[in-house]
Amino acid sequence: MTTEHKYIVALDQGTTSSRAIIFNHSGEIVGVAQQEFTQHYPQAGWVEHDAIEIWATQRGVLTEVLEKTGINPSQIAAIGITNQRETTVVWDKNTGKPVYNAIVWQCRRTAGICEQLKRDGLEDYVRENTGLVVDAYFSGTKVAWILDHVEGAREKAENGELLFGTIDTWLTWKLTRGATHVTDVTNASRTMLFNIKTLQWDEKMLKALNIPASMLPEVKSSSEVYGEAKVGTSLVPIAGIAGDQQAALFGQLALEKGMAKNTYGTGCFLLMNTGEEPVKSTNGLVTTIAYGLNGKVNYALEGSVFVAGASIQWLRDELGLIRDAADSEYFASKVDDTNGVYVVPAFVGMGAPYWDAYARGTIVGLTRGANRNHIVRATLEALAYQSRDVLDAMQKDSGLELNQLNVDGGAVANNFLMQFQSDILGSKVVRPKVIETTAAGAAYLAGLAVGYWKDLDQLRDKISEDRAFEPSMEEEKREKLYKGWQRAVDRALKWEQED
Numbered sequence: 001m002t003t004e005h006k007y008i009v010a011l012d013q014g015t016t017s018s019r020a021i022i023f024n025h026s027g028e029i030v031g032v033a034q035q036e037f038t039q040h041y042p043q044a045g046w047v048e049h050d051a052i053e054i055w056a057t058q059r060g061v062l063t064e065v066l067e068k069t070g071i072n073p074s075q076i077a078a079i080g081i082t083n084q085r086e087t088t089v090v091w092d093k094n095t096g097k098p099v100y101n102a103i104v105w106q107c108r109r110t111a112g113i114c115e116q117l118k119r120d121g122l123e124d125y126v127r128e129n130t131g132l133v134v135d136a137y138f139s140g141t142k143v144a145w146i147l148d149h150v151e152g153a154r155e156k157a158e159n160g161e162l163l164f165g166t167i168d169t170w171l172t173w174k175l176t177r178g179a180t181h182v183t184d185v186t187n188a189s190r191t192m193l194f195n196i197k198t199l200q201w202d203e204k205m206l207k208a209l210n211i212p213a214s215m216l217p218e219v220k221s222s223s224e225v226y227g228e229a230k231v232g233t234s235l236v237p238i239a240g241i242a243g244d245q246q247a248a249l250f251g252q253l254a255l256e257k258g259m260a261k262n263t264y265g266t267g268c269f270l271l272m273n274t275g276e277e278p279v280k281s282t283n284g285l286v287t288t289i290a291y292g293l294n295g296k297v298n299y300a301l302e303g304s305v306f307v308a309g310a311s312i313q314w315l316r317d318e319l320g321l322i323r324d325a326a327d328s329e330y331f332a333s334k335v336d337d338t339n340g341v342y343v344v345p346a347f348v349g350m351g352a353p354y355w356d357a358y359a360r361g362t363i364v365g366l367t368r369g370a371n372r373n374h375i376v377r378a379t380l381e382a383l384a385y386q387s388r389d390v391l392d393a394m395q396k397d398s399g400l401e402l403n404q405l406n407v408d409g410g411a412v413a414n415n416f417l418m419q420f421q422s423d424i425l426g427s428k429v430v431r432p433k434v435i436e437t438t439a440a441g442a443a444y445l446a447g448l449a450v451g452y453w454k455d456l457d458q459l460r461d462k463i464s465e466d467r468a469f470e471p472s473m474e475e476e477k478r479e480k481l482y483k484g485w486q487r488a489v490d491r492a493l494k495w496e497q498e499d
């Protein structure tokens with residue numbers, strides 16, 4: 001294939017926005033288009049997206065970025081898809097219409113189904129075979145909920161008329177006009193329905209949740225041609241698929257055992273590549289598939305924090321304390337500390353390492369002197385404390401000491417946060433020049449599949465450091481602050497009562 005004038009497009013379908021990013025052969029970004037879409041909160045702790053709006057915004061940004069850059073679809077060598085994971089779409093394969101809104105990864109509505117699975121004694125089985133903990137986060141219980149609550153859905157599913165997919169599957173199906181119903185191993189490993197040892201859908205889990213196998217997509221590697229998308233008058237191969245956190249790991253080229261990254265977006269996700277063998281966590285992390293490439297899979301340990309950058313949006317949209325996410329750095333830097341205030345943003349329960357669907361957000365340590373700056377600062381600091389929680393667990397599980405943390409995602413633009421992160425970890429934090437590593441990972445996977453890039457060595461020199469943050473806090477102060485955080489978390493846990 002000629003690489004002249006050719007590009008790779010990454011479609012990055014995130015929790016809050018859809019993005020299309022064009023990369024050239026040097027791995028540089030030549031165009032970006034982005035569109036936010038509506039978040040639906042029908043009840044406390046519930047989160048939904050309209051799958052049609054997801055498709056419309058994703059399609060819209062693809063058209064927009066081509067128009068903006070003047071690149072013709074015929075110049076695109078391949079499309080890579082990366083996506084918010086776990087979010088669940090069920091649609092009618094005849095009409096192409098979703099039978100219900102997409103149930104988002106953050107949604108807690110299936111906590112009760114999870115309690116039942118635990119009572120049925122499935123916890124150990126789930127951990128051993130899917131690598132996960134029993135939690136409403138993952139797709140399986142969301143599919144079960146749709147089949148049980150949408151009128152006529154179960155009957156149609158049993159007649160083979162309904163399809164299930166995570167967002168990668170939904171987009172691929174739409175882009176190929178219904179010709180392709182696939183997912184990749186990384187996304188499959190987030191469903192709680194996939195056996196990460198046999199790399200097959202897990203019959204016992206399907207039975208436990210009463211989900212017909214006919215709804216499930218075919219599971220493929222993360223880098224191969226899955227189908228062709230019609231873009232304008234051209235047919236463009238879709239050649240890379242990976243969940244966004246795995247794509248970010250790939251985009252940071254953390255491809256060797258022991259390499260890790262932390263992504264600060266809506267949530268925070270710390271992943272460590274553990275090589276070709278799955279490592280079982282005993283400290284509240286999950287085992288997941290990092291990527292499937294060249295006939296093999298690599299595994300990762302993951303610590304998933306449900307609310308990170310989303311708490312900065314909460315300061316902006318719900319409390320009105322800031323006008324723009326970037327303002328948080330200005331207000332936090334106006335004070336020397338939080339004046340004893342801690343914010344625990346457990347808006348949708350807490351993920352790793354606590355796994356408590358009943359935790360709720362809390363602010364503690366308020367005194368008459370507490371002001372906006374302290375609350376903004378405490379909210380930013382919570383991102384760093386939550387990352388320390390998972391990093392400590394990761395070090396215990398892996399037996400490795402991470403003396404450097406590679407970071408990416410929208411919130412790493414915040415220098416205050418990065419410095420505090422380094423201080424509270426006591427280790428170096430390294431921010432790359434290109435923080436769009438998620439999209440880069442999807443582009444690399446697609447480019448490798450079609451021979452646009454021969455191998456990853458061609459890309460290694462493209463990753464360069466923007467800034468390194470070194471710890472400057474005294475050990476005694478660090479541990480005192482962190483102990484305060486742990487006490488604050490205790491207040492947030494198990495706040496909501498089980499129905």
Ligand SMILES: Nc1ncnc2c1ncn2[C@@H]1O[C@H](COP(=O)(O)OP(=O)(O)O)[C@@H](O)[C@H]1O
Nearest residue numbers: 014016265266309310312313325326410411414
């Ligand atoms: N300067 C900043 N300081 C703190 N948070 C920020 C800043 N800029 C963006 N964010 C947060 O980062 C998130 C957006 O990052 P992004 O990687 O695009 O997320 P996602 O892929 O989850 O949609 C938002 O939640 C936003 O509040």
Ligand SMILES: O=P(O)(O)OC[C@H](O)CO
Nearest residue numbers: 014015084085265266267
């Ligand atoms: O869309 P993001 O970047 O918030 O990522 C969401 C995760 O994939 C959820 O597991």
